[in-house]
Amino acid sequence: MDNYEVPPHIDLPYGYMEREVAFKLLAAHAMVDPEFHAWLRKDPEGAAAHLHIRLTENDLIYLREIVDWDRIDKVADDIRESLRLEMVTNSW
Amino acid sequence: MRTIDVPILDVSAIEAAFGRHAAALGADDLGLAVRTLDRVRPPNWTLEWYLPWWLGQAFGLPSETSHRIVTSNVLGLVAVRLEDDANDGEMGVGELEAARRVSARLFAAATDLYRPLFGPGSPFWAELDATLSTWRSSAARSLATRGAPLNVGARAICLLADRAASVPVVEACLDHALTALALYDDLCDWETDLAAGRWNAFVASLTDAPQTAANRSRNRAAVLLALMTGTAASDAFGRVAAEADRAAALARSLGSAELAQHLATVAIRAVAQGSDVASHYAGAADRATTLIFGAALSGGTG
Numbered sequence: 001m002d003n004y005e006v007p008p009h010i011d012l013p014y015g016y017m018e019r020e021v022a023f024k025l026l027a028a029h030a031m032v033d034p035e036f037h038a039w040l041r042k043d044p045e046g047a048a049a050h051l052h053i054r055l056t057e058n059d060l061i062y063l064r065e066i067v068d069w070d071r072i073d074k075v076a077d078d079i080r081e082s083l084r085l086e087m088v089t090n091s092w
Numbered sequence: 093m094r095t096i097d098v099p100i101l102d103v104s105a106i107e108a109a110f111g112r113h114a115a116a117l118g119a120d121d122l123g124l125a126v127r128t129l130d131r132v133r134p135p136n137w138t139l140e141w142y143l144p145w146w147l148g149q150a151f152g153l154p155s156e157t158s159h160r161i162v163t164s165n166v167l168g169l170v171a172v173r174l175e176d177d178a179n180d181g182e183m184g185v186g187e188l189e190a191a192r193r194v195s196a197r198l199f200a201a202a203t204d205l206y207r208p209l210f211g212p213g214s215p216f217w218a219e220l221d222a223t224l225s226t227w228r229s230s231a232a233r234s235l236a237t238r239g240a241p242l243n244v245g246a247r248a249i250c251l252l253a254d255r256a257a258s259v260p261v262v263e264a265c266l267d268h269a270l271t272a273l274a275l276y277d278d279l280c281d282w283e284t285d286l287a288a289g290r291w292n293a294f295v296a297s298l299t300d301a302p303q304t305a306a307n308r309s310r311n312r313a314a315v316l317l318a319l320m321t322g323t324a325a326s327d328a329f330g331r332v333a334a335e336a337d338r339a340a341a342l343a344r345s346l347g348s349a350e351l352a353q354h355l356a357t358v359a360i361r362a363v364a365q366g367s368d369v370a371s372h373y374a375g376a377a378d379r380a381t382t383l384i385f386g387a388a389l390s391g392g393t394g
């Protein structure tokens with residue numbers, strides 16, 4: 001543990017794990033609910049608040065300005081297709 | 093537990109016996125009977141075909157008697173399946189009449205097979221009537237459909253083997269086994285049930301919203317979310333396994349190693365399949381998270 005460095009303090013409303021869980025909830029909702037997907041794209045703060053998640057200002061900038069939603073829309077269909085249970089049960 | 097060498101059930105002989113009984117139907121009706129038989133074969137319907145055989149062997153009944161009861165079970169299984177199809181409301185008038193006609197004829201053939209085994213005053217006939225009444229009035233029709241022929245055959249075996257005292261254990265075993273099968277069916281069929289407007293136990297376990305057409309999208313999203321972000325898959329398959337394990341323990345106490353083995357295998361497969369499903373949906377959730385938030389997670393936009 002000699003090389004262990006204490007990470008710099010980041011003023012987040014939650015820790016890394018919580019942040020990961022929060023993102024997973026948002027992403028999963030976006031995959032299964034087209035209306036939520038559109039909401040997250042248009043109003044990420046409101047969509048996240050609907051799930052009782054408070055995103056940081058940087059996360060909101062990321063979702064509003066950095067995320068390539070058009071690309072996501074194309075790839076998301078593959079993920080949605082994989083959600084059908086028969087995709088799993090066919091291999092049994 | 094007593095162990096005996098159980099002869100292998102001659103499935104082709106059962107099919108041949110079924111064919112002989114069905115041959116008395118007209119050509120069209122015979123086709124319907126055979127097509128329906130094709131839908132209720134092992135391995136998905138192993139319990140219906142093998143239960144009387146395994147129990148009969150464990151209780152020391154002659155193979156000929158157990159064979160006769162298996163044949164009756166299969167005739168009864170096809171009959172109740174056809175009647176359920178007719179009641180589903182998805183058939184045209186001609187098909188409906190044919191399904192009811194064939195069901196009645198096969199049911200009569202299934203019952204006739206018991207006549208040489210039980211006299212007119214035997215309690216078996218009252219028990220048969222009670223089982224069929226329960227089936228016809230049951231709200232949980234799919235579970236009852238599977239249960240009716242199984243219960244009739246199992247009771248017959250107990251009475252013929254002079255094992256009336258084992259009836260409560262056999263019934264408890266079947267209750268757990270059928271619950272496992274019904275939960276498993278609802279797990280595998282939840283999407284088609286939801287789309288068709290049929291109530292589904294797995295959906296009900298994950299959402300309080302009534303399973304109406306208006307709530308279809310909402311319920312689908314709720315189930316998928318639970319699969320992606322929770323423990324819904326392993327919980328649900330775990331419930332199947334727990335029921336099958338309870339049934340297996342009761343089968344062991346009855347002395348039927350084959351029935352116990354079959355049920356224990358159902359439990360083991362359910363756990364493995366639950367793990368497969370859980371990992372599949374967790375993977376989908378991870379891919380979705382990476383897709384939308386990948387850079388935020390790795391770069392730390394916070």
